[in-house]
Amino acid sequence: MERSKFTNESVNLEVLKQRAFNLRWATIPEGVIPLTAADPDFPCAPEIVEAITRYSKERYFNYGAASGLTLFNESVANFFNVKRGIPASPDHVFPVDSAAFGIYVICKAFLKAGDEAIVFDPVDFLFRYSVETVGATAIPFGIPQQEAVNFARLEELITSKTRVICLCNPLNPTGKVFTKQELLQLGEIACRYNLIILSDEIWSDIVFAPSVFTSIASLNPEIRKRTVTVTGFSKSYGLAGLRIGAVIASNKEHYDLLMAASLHNSTIHGANTLGQVAAATALNECGYWLTDFLNHLHAMRDFCVNQLNTLEGFHCIAPEGCYVAFPTITATGKSSSEMHNFLLSKAKVAVVPGLKEWFGEGAEGHVRLSFATSKGILEEAFSRIQQSLQ
Numbered sequence: 001m002e003r004s005k006f007t008n009e010s011v012n013l014e015v016l017k018q019r020a021f022n023l024r025w026a027t028i029p030e031g032v033i034p035l036t037a038a039d040p041d042f043p044c045a046p047e048i049v050e051a052i053t054r055y056s057k058e059r060y061f062n063y064g065a066a067s068g069l070t071l072f073n074e075s076v077a078n079f080f081n082v083k084r085g086i087p088a089s090p091d092h093v094f095p096v097d098s099a100a101f102g103i104y105v106i107c108k109a110f111l112k113a114g115d116e117a118i119v120f121d122p123v124d125f126l127f128r129y130s131v132e133t134v135g136a137t138a139i140p141f142g143i144p145q146q147e148a149v150n151f152a153r154l155e156e157l158i159t160s161k162t163r164v165i166c167l168c169n170p171l172n173p174t175g176k177v178f179t180k181q182e183l184l185q186l187g188e189i190a191c192r193y194n195l196i197i198l199s200d201e202i203w204s205d206i207v208f209a210p211s212v213f214t215s216i217a218s219l220n221p222e223i224r225k226r227t228v229t230v231t232g233f234s235k236s237y238g239l240a241g242l243r244i245g246a247v248i249a250s251n252k253e254h255y256d257l258l259m260a261a262s263l264h265n266s267t268i269h270g271a272n273t274l275g276q277v278a279a280a281t282a283l284n285e286c287g288y289w290l291t292d293f294l295n296h297l298h299a300m301r302d303f304c305v306n307q308l309n310t311l312e313g314f315h316c317i318a319p320e321g322c323y324v325a326f327p328t329i330t331a332t333g334k335s336s337s338e339m340h341n342f343l344l345s346k347a348k349v350a351v352v353p354g355l356k357e358w359f360g361e362g363a364e365g366h367v368r369l370s371f372a373t374s375k376g377i378l379e380e381a382f383s384r385i386q387q388s389l390q
Contacts (some may be wrong), residue, residue, distance in 0.1 A: 004045070006296035008376030019241070023350065033381045034350040034382045038172065038324055041373040044238040047290035051281040052274055058371075064273040066264040072276035075283045076231075076246045080292035084204075085218035086229070092249040093280075094259060099202045099232030099245035100320075101250045102263040103166075104130040106247065107226050109254075109261035110164055111136040111194045117164040117198075118157055122173055122326075122366075124360035127166045127200075136163070142362055145174040145317050145326070150183045158189075164196045165189075165264045167216060170203040171360055173326045173352075173368045177211040180219070187216055187223035197227040202245070203322045205236040205290060208298050211320035217250060227303020228258065235323070236290055237282040244275030297323045300371040300378060307382040311389060323372040326354075330365040332389075339367050347388035349381045 016025040023036040037318050065075070072092040080088035096102040103126055113135030119127040121140035131138040134315045143149060154165075167186065178186075180297040190197050199216050207213045217227040233238035247262075249255040263269040282290075301318060304325050308316035313332030316325050329339050329355055340353035354363030371378060 004292040006042055006374065008294060008374040010043070011133050011374050011377065012043065016041060021184075022240075025354070028350055032344065032348045032350050033297065033377060033384070035369040035371070035373070035378075036352050036380055038235060038322070038370050038372065039240050040235075040238045040293070040323075041377065042238060042293070044278075045286040045291075047285045048237065048239070048278045049258075049279050051217060051277050051285075055274065055277050056107070061273065063267070064270065064276065066094075066267070066270060067195065067259070068093065068271065069273060069276045072246075075280040076196070076248065079283045080215070080229070081250060084201075084215040084284045086215055086224065086248070086250075087315055088248050088250075092252065092255045094245055094247055094255075094262070094264065096245045097243040097269065097271050097275070098198065099230050100126050102230035102232070102245045102247045103127060103200060103270075104133065105258055106196075106198045106230060106261045107131050107136070107164070108134050109257040112132075114161065115163045116159060116161040117166055118154065118162065118168045119360075120168055120171060121361060122354070122363035123166075123168050124172045125358050125360075127129070127168065128360070131164075131166070137161075140360055140362070143171060143176065143241065145176055149178075149182055149185075149199055151189065154186070155189060159197070160194050162193065162195060165200055166188050166198045166200070168203075169216070170207060170319075170321025170322060171212070172203060172322050172365075173324055173354075173363065174317075175322040175324065175326065177207055177320040180212075180214045183216045184219055184223075187219055187227075190226055191222050195226065197223070197226055199229045200231075201229055202232040202235055203275075204231065206294065206297065206323055207321040208294075208301060209320070213321065217248075226250075228369070233279045233282055236293075237279075239275070239278055239282065242272070242275035242278050244271055244279045248250045260315060297372065300373070300375065301325070303378060304369065304371040304382075307378075323370060325369045325371060326366050327369075328366055336364055336367055343367075343385060343388065347381075347384040349384055
């Protein structure tokens with residue numbers, strides 16, 4: 001297999017400026033470099049396009065099964081069996097139109113008005129949004145980037161209303177990868193208080209050595225039976241626009257609750273068949289592409305962290321996973337919002353400010369930058385930032 005190239009020449013800016021939305025190239029003023037939404041600047045693996053083309057040539061785009069294409073369910077179950085050590089059954093897997101919707105479906109299935117769910121702080125806003133959308137209350141639990149997690153504090157947050165713990169591993173935006181021991185502690189607390197674990201593992205392929213990813217559902221049967229896993233294919237394989245993710249239950253009772261919450265059986269919601277074909281192809285054929293992408297990201301992580309730590313007032317801890325950096329900028333004297341506005345206006349570089357609405361209160365004093373692009377683009381971005389701060 002010819003190795004993939006993740007070079008400056010691989011980035012097609014003309015196409016990105018037409019198609020890359022969600023704070024990225026198609027939504028920013030001309031001349032601005034977006035290090036914003038966590039979506040790669042690189043084209044996907046060629047096998048994915050070939051599979052979609054073969055499927056499309058038949059010219060039939062019928063309704064798919066509400067429970068998902070057999071190809072998709074078997075590919076996802078096999079991945080979790082082989083790569084994650086979870087005895088997943090295709091009968092307990094179903095596709096959703098994104099990992100984000102999967103998070104919402106899990107909240108809808110296991111929460112009701114008046115319930116509480118523990119969400120990390122900082123973490124992607126989708127957890128709080130999903131919890132609150134179904135009428136429950138999101139209880140923030142601070143997760144330090146390097147220091148030990150305070151599990152005693154976690155237990156203090158649990159009340160008679162608590163139903164769910166939302167686990168994001170690796171953790172966006174800090175890039176923390178939870179250790180096996182940390183996951184065991186979290187799982188034991190969930191078992192002790194009879195809580196559901198929502199495990200978002202969309203970033204689980206993007207982990208930098210020597211860190212090692214562990215699926216919490218792989219630890220033991222007791223933890224597994226109360227865990228629902230959600231994943232997607234936008235971060236690892238660049239398939240955000242195909243709107244495809246997966247929910248993996250550990251038993252039929254949970255599966256039935258989740259399917260009912262998804263509204264798939266009513267055809268109000270569902271996952272498109274092209275996305276399922278693409279995701280199955282990614283899992284079955286594109287491991288080489290992911291390996292090359294991860295090697296590139298590892299180098300870009302190191303470059304990005306080094307550059308950030310040369311900037312006056314910035315301090316960046318190297319993320320263990322995810323392809324975002326989350327430097328502290330408090331020493332600059334600027335707030336997260338002020339730094340975002342400053343970099344946008346003076347450096348023509350767009351970053352995501354560490355605001356409560358994006359990541360929770362624990363994000364203030366930080367900005368988030370994606371490094372899922374070429375080194376040439378990152379070099380230009382940091383040259384602009386350096387000059388703007390002088």
